[in-house]
Amino acid sequence: MSEQVLIQFRADKDLKQEVSYIYEELGMDLPTALRMFLRKSKQVRGLPFDAVLSDPSSGREDIRAAFYGLRKEAADLPEMTLEEINAEISEARSARKRGKE
Structure with missing residues (x-):
């Protein structure tokens, strides 16, 4: 196993609680979900979801x-x-x- 490092960042308290609940319902904790995000980012060599600006003319x-x-x-x-x-x-x-x- 490779060397482990600690990653810290700030997030909105309510957002963290809501997202933690979602992941608990899926059978995992928040750190596991974040590790999955990092692994998927490595796999796709980018964000693991579309990140696009909406067209403001498309109302x-x-x-x-x-x-x-x-x-x-x-x-x-x-x-x-x-x-x-x-x-x-x-x-x-x-x-x-x-x-x-």
Whole structure:
């Protein structure tokens, strides 16, 4: 086993308690969860989750408008039979298999 070091940092008390409770429900303590975070960071060579800035121009109304626009487009599409759906799935699987060979 490699040499152990102590890592200390400050965190909001309420946040620590809430997060500790979550990890306890998962069967682990906070130090174990933090070690898992560090190991995953090493594995992916970065943050183990997406860290992106939200687009400030994408407000709730923009998202709602996009949703209803896509919904309207989908309503204009012809209905597919179960056989057509299964054939499309089968073709996609075959194409994926051909790509792997």
